[in-house]
Structure formats: structure tokens, C-alpha cells
Amino acid sequence: MKRALRAFFFFALLVLAWHAMVRTRVWNPLVFPPPLSVWQYLQGAVEDRTLFEAMWVTVKRLMLGYFIGVALGVPLGLLTSRSRVAEDTIGVLGLGLQTLPSVCWVPLALLWFGQTESAMQFVVIMGTVWSVQISTDNGVRNVPPIFARAAKTMGSRGAHTWLYVILPASLPFIVSGVKQGWAFAWRSLMAAEIYVTILTGAGLGQLLNYGRDQQAMDQVVGVMLVIVVIGLLADKILFSPWERFLHRRWGTTKA
């Protein structure tokens, strides 16, 4: 409670300072809009539903692409950790592609899928899959061999060992990879949405870009705030439970 209050006062102070800077004309309101006009934009965008529609379009793209990326990345990581052939082929490919910002895939994705949801999802998947694959691979390699030996003497074999020993033992690595994958996916999607117009729906990136076209900085700042809030919520909803679990069980420090 004390910590929540502290955070609340910090942000209240930040908004006040922002307001004061614009009010005293230190910042030109055309260059940096005051908090009140950002608030008015957000109110209006909620009322005419443009904001929710854009949020829905973006979150749907992100979630779908992200979960497909994780669903592909974890098994790929298990494969590359296990097979030398996969390590020398898919592993090297993954390492290379992970360094490529996935927004670079946009031109090809548009060519392959057109200005559609599939193109956006492809970009998100490419942002997620490799960092998940690499961290899963890394996690499996860091499992102390004694765990598998101990499990074997207790009668664990094959798929059971993978599911109940190797996978949970690599969980600290997998969680951090999945989180990094999330960050990559979120950034790629925003970049892609600002960069191209997708005909099947206007997401938050597009909304921000319209703001730029109309010189409406209140819209730009308003959408930026929404993007920040979604990022924070995703962190709390998707990753905090896992991190709490890791902290409780492993005794690792809280992230």
C-alpha cells in the first residue's frame, strides 16, 4: 500500500511538473501538448471508440503472433539443445535472425501476405520465436545433469523426463527468454504499424501515425501513454506470476 502510494505521488508530481512547464511556456504547447489536452484527446477517442478499436486490433495481432512464436520457439529450442544437426542448422539460423530487428521483415511480409493481419503476425512471430528458441536451448544446456540422473533412478524416462524434469529445470531461462521475446514482438509490431498501413484494421501504431500526419501531438502523446500502459499490464499479467513462482521456489531475486 505504501509502495502504491509512493508510485501514485511520483506520477502525480510528474504530471504537475509537465503541466507547469507548458503553462509557463517553457515548452511550446504545439511542440509538447499539456496533460489536459492529452486527457481530452483520450476522452474523445474513448467516446468515439477509435481508441478501443485500435487497441483491440493491436492486442489481437500481438497475442496471436506472440503465442504462435512461443509455441514454435520452445520446441525448436528443445530440438537445437538436443540434436547436433539441429544445433548446426536451425541453431545458427536462429542466432543470425535474432540479431535482425524483425521490422526488417515488413517489406517481404507485405509481398507475401499483402496488407493483411497475416503480414503483421508474421513480423511478431519473427520477433518472438528466435529469442525464445535461444533461451530454451540455453536453459536446457544449463540443467545440471544430476537432475536427469536422479529422475532416471526414480523411473523417469523419455517424454516424462523432458516434461517433468528438463522443462521445469530450464524454467528460469525460458521465462526470461519469453519476456525478451515479448519485448521484441511489441517493439516490432509498433514499428511495423507506424511504417505501413494495414487494410484489415488500424492499430495503435497507425493511430499514432495519423496524429503525426495531422500535427496533433496530443494524439501522439495520448497513444504513447496507452502503449506504455499496455506494456505495463502485460508485464504484470503475463510475467509477474511466473517470476513470483520462480522467486518463491528457486529463491532467486525478484525481478
Next chain:
Amino acid sequence: MAVADELGPVKPVKLAIRGVSKTFREGVVTTHALDDVNLDVDEGEFVCLVGPSGCGKSTLLAMIAGLEFPDKGTIVADGKPVISSGRDRMVMFQEAALFPWLSVMGNVLFGLKLKPGLKPKERVEVATFYLKLVGLERYMHSNIHELSGGMRQRVALARSLAPNPRVLLMDEPFAALDAMTREQLYGDLQTSWETRKKTIVFVTHNVREAACLGDRVVLFSPHPGRVREQFRIDLPRPRDINSPSLAGHATEITRALKAHRDTNGHAAE
């Protein structure tokens, strides 16, 4: 299957190790870990294998467990050659090797879940029985990282005992613990051995520990690993590691250990 059956006594295993040799090759280095080792372990006997590092005692233990296999020779448990690991032979390792993603209870249940014929409630009952035996029933919901080293090894003991194996194989299980905790665990182990009557093969490089726990102490020499001498320890149980009569046995074994090391031409460690 009822819990009473599960907790009932099982017939301990008789082990026969015949002409076992094992060589490891890692790059250009060849280690002759074991050379023509012959050893019998009776039903319910507590045998300690001692020797300096490199004498292959842990390798022999892993072979009895079915985690490694001899190049030559056979290991026979109750007339059947060991071809894989099995629930009748449980291993307790030096580091606790407990699973950090599971609670204390979850760890003890791990092996029981792999044992067919038990209902979930019965498994919990069995696990609770063993946690009580090692004095940790209050900690069943604790996480592994919250326990001290000694408590972790007690959980590991409960985990190895829970599937009711017929042999317990222990690989320097107390080596990483402080002396006080170790002494306490000698007591715990002797009590659970008396109540649960199993064949135990215990690997250690601590001669006193071997003399305290074993009915018999088997002395190995290194490079290559061979059985050198055997000592029968006929002291009443439970034994205290600090008793003078035990010290006598330990001195005798230590003297033999040194003698063999000298004949092998290896510097004292």
C-alpha cells in the same frame, strides 16, 4: 495397493559383482576406473566403499544403479543382471539433487508418482510417513532453497526411501555438510536403516564415517580401481562416531589405506 503394503518391509537385495572393469576415454586421456572388481553384498547388509578419489568407487555405485555399464564383467542383483536403472535401487547423491521447482512434498512424491498402483491420497500418506521418519513433516510445504544443507539431505533420504527400494545406493551423501550436521545424520541414517532394513552401499572417502556406518568396509585403491582389503565392523548399533572402539577400527583402515597408497607409488593427498 494399500498404504500398509507399501510401507511394509521388502526383501533386501543380494548383490554380486563379478569381474567388473571399466575404462573412460575423454579425448586423449584414458582412465582405468575399475579393474576386475569382485564383491558380494548380502541381503540387508550395510557396506561402505572407501578409497581415495579416482579409485572408481562412485563409478561402481553408478553401475549398480544401472546409470553406467561395465566394459567387462557383470553386476547381478538377486540373480538378475543389472541392465537399467530401476526403482528397486535408489540413489542418493552428494549434492542433494533435489528439484528446486518442487516443494519438499513434491520432491518426495516424484518417485512415488512413477510407481504404479497408488492413489494420489495414498502417495501423500506414504510421503508423509517418510518425511516423519527424517523429522521433516513440518517442512513438507517448504521450498528447497529455504532448507539448510542437512535438511536437504534428509529430504533426499526421504525421497530415496519413499518408493521402498530394496537397495539404497549412497554416493558421499554427507560430504558437503558440516561435522555437527553430519553426526546427526549418521544417527538418522542408522535409525532408518534399522526400521526399514535395506541393503545399503555407501561410498565415502571418510574412513571414520565408513567405520561408523558399515557392517563391512571395503577398501579400494586407485589407478586402476581395485578392491584391496575388507574389514568387518562388529560394533553394537547405534554407533557413535566419537567412540574409542570405533576409532580403533578407523585407525586400522587408515593404516591399510596408506600402505596401499605407498605400494602404488602415489603421493599422499
